[in-house]
Amino acid sequence: MKTAMIHCHMHGRSEDVIIYEDQYITHVGHESDLHDEIESSDEIIDVKGMYVSPGFVDSHMHLLELGFYLSNVQLDGCTSVASLQEACRNGLSSVEEGDWLLGRGYNEDRFTDGGKPDKKALDEISTTVPIAVTRACGHVMTVNSKVLEIAGISEDFEMEGGRVIFATGRVEENAINLIHGLQKEADVPKLQSYILKGQEYVNACGITTVGSDDFISVTHDYRGPLDAFEKLSYQGKLTVRVNEQCEFADDQAFASFLDDGYTFDVGNDFFRIGPLKLILDGSLGARTAAMNHSYCDDSSTRGTMCMEKEDMERDVMLANRFNMPTIAHCIGDRAADEWLEVLERNICPGNPLHHGIVHCQILRPDQIRKIIDLNLSCYYQSIFVDYDASVVEQRVGHELAESSYPFHTLYEGTLCSNGSDAPVEMPDVMKGIECAVTRQSLSFPQKKMNPKECLSVEEAIATYTVNGAKQLFMDDRIGLIKEGYYADLAVLDQDPYETDPKQIHNIQVMMTVSDGRLVYTR
Ligand SMILES: [Zn+2]
Incomplete structure (x- = not known):
C-alpha cells in the first residue's frame, strides 16, 4: 500500500x-x-x-491505567465532595455483583467547598459495595468502610512506605498496592480492552510512541499486562509503540522476569521492554513527595520515601548486569539526593545506558548540576505546570520553587523528553507544549513558574519528538519525517x-x- x-x-x-x-x-x-x-x-x-x-512521543505515562481510568468513574471534573459523591452514585448502577466502585482523578485543591473525600462521604454512597477513589496524582486513595472491612483494617495501619488512616479511610503510597491487591485481578482479555481504550485516546492526541509503566498499575502481577501487550503486538492490534517501563511489586518478581529471558530491548517496535522503573517517593500535590525539610504549608510532614537506598542500589546493580537502564520516579529533593547518590556510584561515565530520572520536579541548583554532570536522561511533564504552579511555592517556599521544574537548564545540559504521566494528566500534547513555552497555568492563569526556564516552541516540540526517540534508542527510525x-x-x-x-x-x-x-x- x-x-x-x-x-x-x-x-x-x-x-x-x-x-x-x-x-x-x-x-x-x-x-x-x-x-x-x-x-x-x-x-x-x-x-x-x-x-x-x-508522531509525538509521550515518554512517561501509564497506558493501561489510562484505559482503566477511562473505564471507571472519572472524577477530574469534580469541584466539591458533593459532586464527587454524585459522580460515584451515577457509577454505582454499572458495578457488577462482587466488583468494586472505583474512581480516579479528583483533586481537593480544585474543590470550592474546601472539603476532601473521606470514609464518611463514601459510606453515604454505599456501605455494601467496596468503594475506592484515587486522587489525580495516584499517590493517595480514599476508601469506604466496606473496603477496610475486606482489608481487615480496624485501626490505623502502617507499612514500609505507606499507611492507612482508619478514621478517614485515607490510604497513602505503598498501602494503595495493598488495597489494589484485594480486588479481583483483571484477566488478559480485560487488560487488552483497557490497553485498546488507552491507545485510542493517545492516538487522538497525535501520539504514536509511549514510554509506559503498566506492570503493576492495575494488577498485582506483571505477567498479565506483559501477556496482554505481547498478544496485541503479535496480532498487529497496537497502533502506538509501547516501550515498557518495567515496575515490579518486589525483587522476586524482577528476578523471575529476568530469569524468563526478558531484559531491555527484548520485543519488537510495537511492544518493547524498556528500562526498570522504581518509585522513590510520592507527589507534591498530596505532600507525599520526599523533601529534606518539612512542607512550608504543613510542618508535620516532609513526605514519604517509598524505598530504602540499599534496595535502590541492589536493583540498579542487578539491572546493570542485564544492560537494563533504570529510571526512578523522583519528585522531592530528598528523593533526588538519594537517587543521585545511588546513580553516581553505579553508572558508567557519560551514562551510555540512559539511566534516568522521571519527573525532575523539586530540585536545588546543585542537584541540577549533578544531573547534567552525570548526563542523566530526564523525563519531565511540562503539563504539570498547569496544576503545580498553583501549589509549588506554598509547599516548598520561594527559593526552592525558583530552581524547580528546570526545563530549560536541563534541556541545554542533558537529554530531556516530555510526557503526561497519564492518567495523572490527560496526554494532551498541545497543552504540554504550551505549558513548556509559557510556564503559566491554564486552569489558574495568574499562576506562573520561573520564566527563565521556559522552552522555545522548537525545544518543546523536540522534547515530544526527536528527544523522546533518542532516549528510547529509536532515533534511527522515529522522531523525524525522513x-x-x-x-x-x-x-x-x-x-x-x-x-x-x-x-x-x-x-x-x-x-x-x-x-x-x-x-x-x-
Ligand atoms: Zn508515572
Whole structure:
C-alpha cells in the first residue's frame, strides 16, 4: 500500500509531499519532483496546507491505567465532595455483583467547598459495595468502610512506605498496592480492552510512541499486562509503540522476569521492554513527595520515601548486569539526593545506558548540576505546570520553587523528553507544549513558574519528538519525517510556530498516522 500525503506544511522545510509505502516513509520532497510517485500511489491524502509533525512521543505515562481510568468513574471534573459523591452514585448502577466502585482523578485543591473525600462521604454512597477513589496524582486513595472491612483494617495501619488512616479511610503510597491487591485481578482479555481504550485516546492526541509503566498499575502481577501487550503486538492490534517501563511489586518478581529471558530491548517496535522503573517517593500535590525539610504549608510532614537506598542500589546493580537502564520516579529533593547518590556510584561515565530520572520536579541548583554532570536522561511533564504552579511555592517556599521544574537548564545540559504521566494528566500534547513555552497555568492563569526556564516552541516540540526517540534508542527510525523512518505522523490544524503561545492548547490534532496506517481522523 502506497500513500501520498500532499500539500503538507512542515516547519523550516519547503518540501510538501510525504510518500510512504506500508510502514516506511520512502520520499519527502516537492510535488513537482514527485509526480510519478503521487500518480502511482494507492491513496492520496490532501492535508490542504496543514502542519505535519512527526508522531509525538509521550515518554512517561501509564497506558493501561489510562484505559482503566477511562473505564471507571472519572472524577477530574469534580469541584466539591458533593459532586464527587454524585459522580460515584451515577457509577454505582454499572458495578457488577462482587466488583468494586472505583474512581480516579479528583483533586481537593480544585474543590470550592474546601472539603476532601473521606470514609464518611463514601459510606453515604454505599456501605455494601467496596468503594475506592484515587486522587489525580495516584499517590493517595480514599476508601469506604466496606473496603477496610475486606482489608481487615480496624485501626490505623502502617507499612514500609505507606499507611492507612482508619478514621478517614485515607490510604497513602505503598498501602494503595495493598488495597489494589484485594480486588479481583483483571484477566488478559480485560487488560487488552483497557490497553485498546488507552491507545485510542493517545492516538487522538497525535501520539504514536509511549514510554509506559503498566506492570503493576492495575494488577498485582506483571505477567498479565506483559501477556496482554505481547498478544496485541503479535496480532498487529497496537497502533502506538509501547516501550515498557518495567515496575515490579518486589525483587522476586524482577528476578523471575529476568530469569524468563526478558531484559531491555527484548520485543519488537510495537511492544518493547524498556528500562526498570522504581518509585522513590510520592507527589507534591498530596505532600507525599520526599523533601529534606518539612512542607512550608504543613510542618508535620516532609513526605514519604517509598524505598530504602540499599534496595535502590541492589536493583540498579542487578539491572546493570542485564544492560537494563533504570529510571526512578523522583519528585522531592530528598528523593533526588538519594537517587543521585545511588546513580553516581553505579553508572558508567557519560551514562551510555540512559539511566534516568522521571519527573525532575523539586530540585536545588546543585542537584541540577549533578544531573547534567552525570548526563542523566530526564523525563519531565511540562503539563504539570498547569496544576503545580498553583501549589509549588506554598509547599516548598520561594527559593526552592525558583530552581524547580528546570526545563530549560536541563534541556541545554542533558537529554530531556516530555510526557503526561497519564492518567495523572490527560496526554494532551498541545497543552504540554504550551505549558513548556509559557510556564503559566491554564486552569489558574495568574499562576506562573520561573520564566527563565521556559522552552522555545522548537525545544518543546523536540522534547515530544526527536528527544523522546533518542532516549528510547529509536532515533534511527522515529522522531523525524525522513526517508527510511516509520510513517508515524500527526497532522495539526495550525502551525504551533505561528500560533500565539497562549493559544497553542487550542491547536487540534486532525489526523494521526501510525506505522503507515491512518489511526485517527477528527
Ligand atoms: Zn508515572
